[in-house]
Amino acid sequence: MTLIWMAKGNKMKNLERFGPFSLERSPLRLRRDFEIISLTTRQLETLELIVNAHGRIVPKEKFFEVVWKDAIVEDGNLTQTIFLLRKALGRLPDGGEFIETVSRQGYRLAPTALVPNSVGYTSSEATKTEATSSEATNTEATSIEADQLSKPAVNEGREDVRSPFATILKQEGAGAYSDVKVLLTRERLLLTLIIGLLVCLGLAGWNLGHVSIPHPTILRSVGVTNDGMQKSIHLPLLLNGDYLYVNETIDNLNYLALYNTDGERIMRIPSxxxxxxxxxxxxxxxxxxxxxxxxxxxxxxxxxxxxxxxxxxxxxxxxxxxxxxxxxxxxxxxxxxxxxxxxxxxxxxxxxxxxxxxxxxxxxxxxxxRLTTWAGDYRQSLWDINVANGSLTPLLVGSPHEHTVCCGSWSSDGKYFIYVVDEGYRSSLWIRDERPNIKLLIKETEQELVSGPVDFWNAPIISHDNKRLYAIGHEARGELIRLSRGEGGSVQSLPEDLSADTVTFSRDGHWIAYTLFPGGSLWRSRPDGSDKLQLSRPGRMTRAPQWSPDSTNLVYQCAIPGETWQICEASVDGLSVSNLTTAAQASGIATFSPHGDKVAYGQDVERGFQSQGDIFITIRDLKSGQQEKLSGSEGLSNARWSPDGRYMAATAAGTQALMLLDFQTGHWSKLTDQSVNDLIWSPDSKTVFFDTRQGADNGIFAAYPSTGKVEKYFDAKKLRRTGFPPWRLSVTPDGAPVVLQQAGTSEVYRFDIDLP
Known part of the structure; x- marks a missing residue:
C-alpha cells in the first residue's frame, strides 16, 4: 500500500501540523501520530483558531465571536476550555505549555511548537534519511564481512570479535562456510518477518486511528415551559412516559406540577x-x-x-x-x-x-x-456504589471537575451517564461514555454537552428512548429588597440592577461592598454605584464581606470552585489581598472585633454538610496571627460579633439553635430553638436578625439580647428568595434587614440528542 501526501512545506491539504500533532479540518479532529485525541467540538474550534494563527496572538473576543457565537458566556468558559486543551496536549520538552497565555490579550501557540516534530520526535524526512544511510551501511558491512570470511584470519593470536560467524568459521574450518550462509539467510528471513509483522500492526493501527468514534451530539433545543413559575433546580425532574413532573413553589407552598412534553401544564399536585x-x-x-x-x-x-x-x-x-x-x-x-x-x-x-x-x-x-456527596461548600463529588457488596468508588478522579459535579442520570441502556458540573457561578451539562472498553478507543470519556446561554443547568434526565434530554435552565438574577416590619416590603435605595448575594455598608457610610450573583466576585463602590472596583482575585468565589470598624479593610469568604472556603482580607483600594486561613479546614463567615484588631469565625458547617472534625469558634489576632479557641464555643459555628463588642451570636451545629455569649458575664445562653439559617446584627447592636429554613414558620425574626425576647419581624412565605445557598441576610445602616429576591426565571428545556 502506498500513501501519497500532497504537501507543500509543513502544510498539507486540510491539515495543520505542530509538534507531534496534526489538526485535520475535514472532519475537524486532532491526531498524535495515528491516535485520535478525544476533544469536544468547542475545544477543537478553539484549538483551530490558535493553530491557524501560527504563533500570533488570538484575542479573547475572537474566541467568543467564533466558538461561542450562539451563546452568552463568561471568561470562565474560555479559561476552562484552554485548561482542558492543555491537559490533552501535554507539555513541551522544556516543560512549557503548547498554548501560551498572553496577559490581558489572549492566547497563542508556543514558538517551539510551531515546527512539526520538534518536541522530541524524529521527523519523517529524518527517518527516511537515517533509514537510507543505515541500509547503505549495513550493505557495506555485510560485503566486507563476507569477503573477510573467505580469507585466513589476520593476527591469529588475538581474539576475533568482528562477528560470531567469523569465530564459528575459524573454529570449524572452511567447510562450515555454507552453514554460516544458511544461518545468515535464516536471520534475515526472521528479521524480514518481524518487520513485516510490525508494518501490518502499524497499518492496522493507522486504520483504527482513522475510524472516527462518534460522540453524543445535541441536534436541537427547545423550551418546554415558559410560565415564569418558581421551579426547584435542586430537585430531580421526574419523567413518566410523555409526562414530566416538576417541583414548583407558589407563595411558599410546594407543588408537583405535571406537564406534557410540549409544555402544557396538566395539573398541580399539592405536597x-x-x-x-x-x-x-x-x-x-x-x-x-x-x-x-x-x-x-x-x-x-x-x-x-x-x-x-x-x-x-x-x-x-x-x-x-x-x-x-x-x-x-x-x-x-x-x-x-x-x-x-x-x-x-x-x-x-x-x-x-x-x-x-x-x-x-x-x-x-x-x-x-450513583449519588452526590457534599463536603460543606462547593465541593461536590459523584460516587458509584456496588449494590452487591456496598463498595464505594469515586468518579472523575483526577478530573478538573472531580469536586464540582453533581446530580447524574443514566440513559436507559446504561451506555451514558449525564451529570452537572457546578462551578458556583455557573453550571453546565456533561456526559460520560460508559460503553465497555471505550477507553481503548478514546482517552477522554467525558465531554461537555450543554453550556449557556442560561447561568445554570440542573436536573438532567434522558427519555426512555434515549432521543431526548430534559433539564432545567436557570437565569440567575435577583433584586435587593429592604424589609419593613410586617407583611409588606419596599425596595431599598441601592444601585440599580444590583444582583448581589450579600451587601454590607461601611460604618462611615462612604462605601458598600457586595458579592455579585451569580458571578460570585467581590466589589466595592459608593452607595450610589459610582467608584466601582473589583477586590477579589479572578477565578475566586466570594461571600459575606464584612467591613472593618475603620472602613479600610474587608474580610470575606473566598474559594476556588471545588476547594474549601477560606477567609481572605482586602484593602478598600484593592492594592492588598491576602488569605487569613488555609484550605486545611473549611472556614465560615468572619466577623470583626469592635476595635478591628481581631476576627472571629467558625467552621463552614452550613446545612449540616460538614460531619467530621471538631467544631468551634476561633479568634484570630490580625497583627500577630495567633489563634485561640473561644471558650465554651464547642459545637458552635456561624459566629457574629456585635458591633459594640459585648456579644457573640452563633448557631449550634445540628439543631441550628441561636446561641448568645455575653462577654461581660462569660455566659452562653440560648435565644431560640428555631432552626436558624443566617443571622446578622443591627448596627446599634440591639437586635439580632435571623431567618429560618423553609417550613411552616418561614420568616425573618428579631431577637433582643437585652430582654431575651424573640418576635417575627417579617413573614417570608411569599418571598421568592435566591442567591448562593444557604441564603444570606444583609442589613441597612438604619437597621432594616435586606434579602435578595428572585428576578430571574427557571424553565424546562428539551434537547434532541444523538447517542451513538
Whole structure:
C-alpha cells in the first residue's frame, strides 16, 4: 500500500501540523501520530483558531465571536476550555505549555511548537534519511564481512570479535562456510518477518486511528415551559412516559406540577406534607413518593393515583429512589445509604458515605447506585456504589471537575451517564461514555454537552428512548429588597440592577461592598454605584464581606470552585489581598472585633454538610496571627460579633439553635430553638436578625439580647428568595434587614440528542 501526501512545506491539504500533532479540518479532529485525541467540538474550534494563527496572538473576543457565537458566556468558559486543551496536549520538552497565555490579550501557540516534530520526535524526512544511510551501511558491512570470511584470519593470536560467524568459521574450518550462509539467510528471513509483522500492526493501527468514534451530539433545543413559575433546580425532574413532573413553589407552598412534553401544564399536585417535595415514582401500582430533603427525620409519604396519602412506616431520610424493578428503595439518611423493600421493611445499611449525600440514581440494570456527596461548600463529588457488596468508588478522579459535579442520570441502556458540573457561578451539562472498553478507543470519556446561554443547568434526565434530554435552565438574577416590619416590603435605595448575594455598608457610610450573583466576585463602590472596583482575585468565589470598624479593610469568604472556603482580607483600594486561613479546614463567615484588631469565625458547617472534625469558634489576632479557641464555643459555628463588642451570636451545629455569649458575664445562653439559617446584627447592636429554613414558620425574626425576647419581624412565605445557598441576610445602616429576591426565571428545556 502506498500513501501519497500532497504537501507543500509543513502544510498539507486540510491539515495543520505542530509538534507531534496534526489538526485535520475535514472532519475537524486532532491526531498524535495515528491516535485520535478525544476533544469536544468547542475545544477543537478553539484549538483551530490558535493553530491557524501560527504563533500570533488570538484575542479573547475572537474566541467568543467564533466558538461561542450562539451563546452568552463568561471568561470562565474560555479559561476552562484552554485548561482542558492543555491537559490533552501535554507539555513541551522544556516543560512549557503548547498554548501560551498572553496577559490581558489572549492566547497563542508556543514558538517551539510551531515546527512539526520538534518536541522530541524524529521527523519523517529524518527517518527516511537515517533509514537510507543505515541500509547503505549495513550493505557495506555485510560485503566486507563476507569477503573477510573467505580469507585466513589476520593476527591469529588475538581474539576475533568482528562477528560470531567469523569465530564459528575459524573454529570449524572452511567447510562450515555454507552453514554460516544458511544461518545468515535464516536471520534475515526472521528479521524480514518481524518487520513485516510490525508494518501490518502499524497499518492496522493507522486504520483504527482513522475510524472516527462518534460522540453524543445535541441536534436541537427547545423550551418546554415558559410560565415564569418558581421551579426547584435542586430537585430531580421526574419523567413518566410523555409526562414530566416538576417541583414548583407558589407563595411558599410546594407543588408537583405535571406537564406534557410540549409544555402544557396538566395539573398541580399539592405536597401532602409540609415542606414535602416530589422525589420518585412507582408505577405498579402508580404512586408518587414525597419527602423533605433538608430533614432526615421526616418520614416519606406515598401519594396514590386516587389522591390518598400515607407514610412509609419506619422509613425516613433526605431523599429516596426506586430501583428499576421497583422491589427496592434506596434511602439517604445523613451519611448512610440504606436499602429497604418497597413497603419500607427489611431495612439495612448498604454503605457509609464520606459526607452527607443526595440525588441517588439507580443504574438501569439495578447493580449500581450513583449519588452526590457534599463536603460543606462547593465541593461536590459523584460516587458509584456496588449494590452487591456496598463498595464505594469515586468518579472523575483526577478530573478538573472531580469536586464540582453533581446530580447524574443514566440513559436507559446504561451506555451514558449525564451529570452537572457546578462551578458556583455557573453550571453546565456533561456526559460520560460508559460503553465497555471505550477507553481503548478514546482517552477522554467525558465531554461537555450543554453550556449557556442560561447561568445554570440542573436536573438532567434522558427519555426512555434515549432521543431526548430534559433539564432545567436557570437565569440567575435577583433584586435587593429592604424589609419593613410586617407583611409588606419596599425596595431599598441601592444601585440599580444590583444582583448581589450579600451587601454590607461601611460604618462611615462612604462605601458598600457586595458579592455579585451569580458571578460570585467581590466589589466595592459608593452607595450610589459610582467608584466601582473589583477586590477579589479572578477565578475566586466570594461571600459575606464584612467591613472593618475603620472602613479600610474587608474580610470575606473566598474559594476556588471545588476547594474549601477560606477567609481572605482586602484593602478598600484593592492594592492588598491576602488569605487569613488555609484550605486545611473549611472556614465560615468572619466577623470583626469592635476595635478591628481581631476576627472571629467558625467552621463552614452550613446545612449540616460538614460531619467530621471538631467544631468551634476561633479568634484570630490580625497583627500577630495567633489563634485561640473561644471558650465554651464547642459545637458552635456561624459566629457574629456585635458591633459594640459585648456579644457573640452563633448557631449550634445540628439543631441550628441561636446561641448568645455575653462577654461581660462569660455566659452562653440560648435565644431560640428555631432552626436558624443566617443571622446578622443591627448596627446599634440591639437586635439580632435571623431567618429560618423553609417550613411552616418561614420568616425573618428579631431577637433582643437585652430582654431575651424573640418576635417575627417579617413573614417570608411569599418571598421568592435566591442567591448562593444557604441564603444570606444583609442589613441597612438604619437597621432594616435586606434579602435578595428572585428576578430571574427557571424553565424546562428539551434537547434532541444523538447517542451513538
Amino acid at each position: 401532602p406534607t409540609t415542606g414535602g417535595r416530589g422525589l420518585s415514582i412507582m408505577h405498579e401500582p402508580y404512586r408518587l413518593l414525597f419527602g423533605v430533603p433538608w430533614d432526615s427525620a421526616s418520614p416519606f409519604t406515598v401519594l396514590s393515583a386516587s389522591g390518598g396519602a400515607s407514610h412509609i412506616d419506619g422509613l425516613s431520610g433526605r431523599t429516596i429512589a426506586v430501583s428499576p424493578d421497583e422491589k427496592t428503595l434506596a434511602v439517604i439518611k445523613g451519611r448512610q445509604l440504606l436499602l429497604a423493600d418497597q413497603a419500607g421493611g427489611s431495612l439495612r445499611t448498604l454503605a457509609m458515605l464520606p459526607n452527607v449525600a443526595y440525588w441517588p440514581e439507580w443504574s438501569p440494570d439495578g447493580k449500581h447506585i
